[in-house]
Amino acid sequence: MKKEKLPLSKSWAIRMIFLDIFYGVRTGYKVINYFKKQNKKDLAEDINAALQVAKCYLSGKKIYNVGNSGTVLRFLAYFLDNKNFKLIKGKQLSKRKINIPENVSRISLARLLKLGTSQFASVAILAGAKPIKNLPPKCKLSVKARKIYFKNKGRWIPKNDEVIVRQLNHFLYGGKFKPLIAEDYCYARAFNLITYTEGKHKWPELVNHECNRLKVMEEVCKNFDRSINVPDDHRVVMAVALRQKYLGLSIRVNNKKCVSKSWPQFWKWLKMNS
16 A cells, blocks of 8 residues: 555544643643644644644634534533633534533543543543543543653654554455444445444444434445435545445545545545555
């Protein structure tokens, strides 16, 4: 697999950026300063949203643009709990129902894990909450990010998007593929590696992303050989494109630019590896 265009893990980058927001005053804001030098067009939109939040916080502004990132919104809401601030949301995020519990930063980690998303628990761990047993994968990622951040004195340590890389390895080389987290669903469903019922049981939160991914994937799975009109959902679009390419079809999917949310170089990578 050619690695030149592989995406950075936006989950990892967002965690490292928020650690810098939390603790950069003592480490020199090395993560944020690193990303300031990067070309924004090469970064996932969610990473740019986290950087925008960091810029606003460090400048003392109280208006935060979180773009279309639900992760950045939840992390920021936890960090600024009970403080006076204004949010600007992207068009897609404005349509989603995201509940912010009152006094969220005071809720125990065990209770945060029962909110239907692990993101509040993830940011709580970044902020210093003591980990508990049986953490979900994204919370374990926060534990790892915090450990590495302090071990390296706040220096940015890059990490590719392991979710996407696992999917690409299966796409290129075949073999077994086990969907481990919700972000695997669209790809796994496109390649008939999971059923609708299994996805709904494992990850009910799939109904509340850029689209209802459970419903939309059932529609697109019936129409891979046609031009497919799908919502602006990066996971859906990438899954459809990879499946069409695998089947030897010309890629016929609209809303191609929406992949920038997680992987701006997706189409270049697909061309290089086809």
